[in-house]
Amino acid sequence: MLVPRSPQRRLPLVALLAAAACITGLVQAPAQAADTPADDNRSGSLRRQLQELTTAPGGPPGAIAVLKRGSRTEVYRAGVAKIGADRPIKATDHMRIASTAKAYSGAVALTLVDRRKLRLNDTIGKVLPRLPRAWHRVTLRQLLQHTSGLPDFSMDPEFLELVTEDPRRHFDSRRLLDFVAGEPLAFRPGSRYTYSNSDNIAVALMAEAVTDRPYEDLLAELVYRPLGLRSTSLPQGYRMPKPYMHGYDVTPPNPPEDLSEVLSASGVWASGGIISTPKDMTAFIRGYAGGKLISDRTHHQQRNWVNGASEPAGPGTNKAGLAIFRYATRCGVVYGHTGNFPGYTQLIAATPDGKRSLTVSLTTQVNKKNKPKLLERLRTVEENFVCALLRKP
Template sequence: MPLTPLPRPRTRSRTGARPRSRLRLTLVALAGACCLGGLLPAPAAGAAAGGSGGEGGRALQRQLEQLVSTPGGPPGVIVVLQKGGAPRVLRAGVADLETGRPIEPTDHMRIASTAKAFSGAVALRLVQQGALGLDSTIGRTLPKLPRAWRSVTLRQLLNHTSGLPDYSEDPEFVELLQADPRRTFDPRRLLDFVADEPLRFRPGSRYRYSNSDNIAVALMAEAVTRRPYEELLRRIVYRPLDLRRTSLPLGYEMPEPYMRGYAVEPPAPPEDVSEVLSASGVWASGGIVSTPRDMTRFIRGYASGRLTSKAVLREQRRWIEGASEPAGPGRNRAGLGIFRYDTRCGVVLGHTGNFPGYTQLIAATPDGRKSLTVSLTTQVNKALTPGLLERLRAVEENAVCALLGGHRH
């Protein structure tokens, strides 16, 4: 595939050259080394949170401050809770360690694998319109992809039961990133890295989270509409939901203002990695840039089925055992481009994500009337920081309780 080096970093980036060992660590995490399948129980929870106001909200605020002060914890965290009126914003730490600026709901950030929910939104809208079917196959829609993959369906791609090998784990792909992290990939050729590999298992027989799945979803959407995926996002998702600060770039630069993402590996000081990697290497699987405000709007519309029909929504919510990456709060189960999180205080639907410098959770009640977003300015997952992930999941569950009122539903 054609590969074009990107220009030298801008002076405002302040990222500098990264030590090779630390870069390798973040790339291993980007590759999704920890593919979680099956039932994941809720971690032991910290202090219980009650309603979104009063003691529950104060308890959650204390937990965010404790998370930021934890060794290896994020330099900043922001939580947006919305029940129908004005959103409530809780935050701790800062958006920029150099200036001390606080995080704002309008700050840009890398949304990581929550971008997979966007590809789900595009695909399910096309299903509703009849341009695609959940049983549409790779062989019929994308005949140039490997013949061994031809029986994989859109449904299996959306719920990660396809068996497609994960291109982001491919040694050649990782080597190219290590050699030039800001390299611009042709995102429509990412699956070439694994085109000579067989399926990992018979399609539909098991769950395994794969970044290849959502690349294939976007390519199928392009094939049946003959429109670029970026245009489909604007027409199907951004405009209907009024997402004004959301985009899918191919480069490494972040739009201003943005919360800076950091690699936090004590005893070394936090290192700004906001613009270390090009988004082209993850594209429809994790390349979108957005803000907490836009993500709140997105998940409220997406979880409620506003972008599709009741019939398609029923298909989306056929749950199987499987966890998002990183695991979300409570018990995780997978649907089509969405996950169900069963917590001690009730059920929310959404997605998580992690990328060097950022960790995300977006979730809403099935009717979309109550929502939460949780954004951290460092990467947290089972491969890098398993202890911190369990602590984060407890905080996320307490945020759900703050949203839903702190009692079991």
């Protein structure tokens, strides 16, 4: 998505619209730093790696990582919550969670599967017959795994033009798929993986259709309350609740530009509009990856993997499940999701039992289109944090 800085300048967006749109080595290589045997040395190395991200060309003004093993929490931070202020980022600061919100829509849908309100093989034609007939054979399972073939509304020229004209425009979130209603499927459903923001809009609409309740209410009942998420919401506007970490466009040689309240969340909705905090996201991924919200049977279905990476790619080798990704690193496997949005980049991950977790948040957007070299460096740092998470006590 493109957002104007001035009539002549356009600024790339991200997970809201699925697309947006280097770095030099500093001090010591992150991969080596994570292998330091002593705990104090390891912690110092992880802090240095975050700091090096904030001082790299195009890097974020601030970064925070929350690493939790059982009841023990370690918080690593670098930079500041706002340029021009000395306050560091806190785990209770609000932020836009970008496409990690897709895991929350997955949590809603899979809970409804457990409650027999939905089935994974239910089709768009059965649940949402008003949507284009060409899409009717797409199943909930395929939507959750990004194998649906639905055209991505966030790449539609008319949608992009409207956002560019007025980034704070209020969209009818439940009509976002209208932008691509005249388009056929991109491929036969189930035949391949392609990440699409349209998928999770359709998932939320299916949840609403079978419950006759707003998606926001379903989030509160099925996700926020069971997991104790007290600082998580899905707004329609552009305002951020305080306190919040400011998100920036960092495109040297231009000075950083604050994007925190530039965009309306109504244009992303279930595909990336949630606002939360590192503390709440830690609680979410521990419950979600650990199967706290759904039955073992549904949890097993969720973990049928296909080749496919989250956006941006997470650490290690990525595979896609149902609204969750498998990250196989050199130190072991974690499950989670990533996201990027103008001003923010996110990773949430946890061990399969949910007892160990990692949340990493940056205050600038990093993806393969706008900052490919920085993304590779970030993925290395994330993998080093995963290794620290999985080490023996």
